[in-house]
Amino acid sequence: MPDDVFKALADPTRRKILDELTERNGQTLFEICARLTTKHGLGSSRQAISQHLAVLEAAGLVRTRRQGRYKFHDLTTEPLEQIVSRWLKPDAPETGK
Template sequence: MGLPFDPQLSTLFRALGDDTRLLILEQLKARDDQTLFELYGRVFNEHGFCLTRQAFSRHLNTLEEAGLIRTAWRGRTKVHSLTAAASFRETLAPFLTGYIKGDRP
């Protein structure tokens, strides 16, 4: 009974299943502690993605709820940092490795 994989897996795949959110993770891979304004500016300038502030904010919330990023307050400004490494190592990698190796159960 139960799932033959980490129950967090589908939450992670849902969070990863969006181009804007993947671009946000890519930006945070380069540097921690970025504001919504900076992330929005980089995603817009480098990839031409144009969203409302509300939509962009929802994407950040989704990433945070999935545990892929964390937020902190620097003074009165909210900054975002990457925390994806643990999820990738502990949840995604064990699942994907089986497929990449082509193992059959």
């Protein structure tokens, strides 16, 4: 398991982004920013959120998808399943290192 996932999850804003994508998958940058501002009172700039999304994407926790002229962000949970199998199901194959 790459360290990227743990680094990505270490930040509270990035965890909030994952919370919001859990509520509804497939959000534009605008929707993510609006949710963080209005529901969580986070004052981060759009650029800062964009950078957080890049970290989540590099860790494999978020995937972006172009649909027509729009870009949507989807949650991808595979890296989290590796965490579960590493400590909660250590006998399962493909345990991360």
